[in-house]
Amino acid sequence: MVFKLMKKEFIEFRKTGKLIAIIVTFLLFSILSPITAKIMPEMIKSISSEITIIVPPPTWKDAFLQFFKNLNQIVFLIVVLLFIGSIAEEKNRRTAGLIVSKGIDRREWVLAKFLFQISLVFVLTIVSFFLCYYYSAILFPYTEFGTSLQSCLLFLFYMTFIISLTIFSSSVGNNIIQAGGIFIAIFIILGILNMFPSIKAYNPIYLSSLENQWIVSGVDWSSSIKTIISSVILSTLLVSVGVYLFNFQELE
């Protein structure tokens, strides 16, 4: 059943143009990031011919820093905008009520949405990573595969948390505005908590900083394991609570 419901999510994304939007966003930044990193020093130098600006020659690290910066800002925004209404809007439009009135298990209905979103983001992230790596390898004399791949893995943990949060927000909210408000409120709280060093290590949004740290200073699993574990636990909790709440919610 979950697979059948995931198929509907895929058809919805394909027919409403959301699929093209998310594919283009991911692929665009995977190609643009190494190119931007490569030409950025030249662009900076060309700003003024009178001042001498010394810019160190770019490396693969600049390409991946650019890549993760784009993923954490623009791609993050696109993902949240596309997924935040997945449950809330179906409740608001009453299609959720129509489908569950056919005896479809509510838990499976929510899980199908979560699994579809995770699968889509994982596939696109991995394809984007390889594209970015490919262009980086062409443009720079050396590109480290292992470090960049493991940083990409951190991004996947981070996105799992973000998607879990959208599922939770969408389950609780009765429309896209409420769901968006819940998401933003939780995200702001996590952002504030990130300022406390004692809590930071357990904060899932710290994963987005760790990706860059790993690129710059090298992979360090031991110092990141707490963040990864707490992120996995919180993601599981958010999805479970979202599923639980939806299972008992009154629908139109």
Next chain:
Amino acid sequence: MSVIRTEGLCKYFKDKKALEELNLEVPKGIIFGYLGPNGAGKTTTIRVLLNLAKPTKGTAYILGEDIRKSRNYLRKVGFLPDVPNFYNFFTAREFLSFIADITGIENPKKRIEETLDLVGLKNEKSRIGTYSRGMKQRLGLAQALLPDPELLILDEPTSSLDPQGRKEVLDLIFSLKGNKTVFFSTHILTDVERICDRIGILKEGRLILEDSIENIKKRYRKRRVLIEVDNLEKFSDKIKETLPLNFLEIKDNSIIIEVSDIQYTLREIPKLIVQNDLVLERLEILEPSLEDVFLEVTSGV
């Protein structure tokens, strides 16, 4: 066996008792009309029966299953919501295909074509987002019928259809009589009168009347007689003098009277006509319409 049986079903919201001690029985194979003014609790009843809302107290048994303990019965129920909303990106055929997929219908292609044909959407190829309200209502009926359910719950199935569409949908519902049980809410009383076996009238969350239409009409018979004669004024004066009347009205060349003893009245009227040298053109015992009954019970007269 009752397909729907509610036992003291209550549904309270913060500031409103939407359903209060609802005890309802819908026998197998009949068409049951569920009536009530706006806000009476019709849609709330349907939401509770479909497990979309939880009862505050009491329970309901649908096809023998307690709705508080199981949701399995939903597989045998078809539902048309009052405001049918679907996935706008699908065509009707694609949407039914999705419903067939998730409900596990055997031989889905054949069944989908049959159902689309039944509701008059067979040649419709555009996306649901472009449909009129009437077309959405037809599609709603199609998706409800698609899994060949034992019980059909229809919330205002004809509310946005034109007269032709309404007739077709009512004929379709009527054709299901005996094979399926149909529970439908409406406030179009002529629809109910045309196809329903039994009705229930709800007012402020309480079921105030439940019976067959025939019994209800008998119970609410007014003992009203319509008379047409060649001289209305003369007859009117004479009848006022002769018969004990509860009510008299002259309307469109007719006199309508309400009496306590209908047999006595029917014996006396011909005598009165002959004695006064009048010509009797029409004599009819008026049956109350369902609208009369509905207005009477819902206004508390």
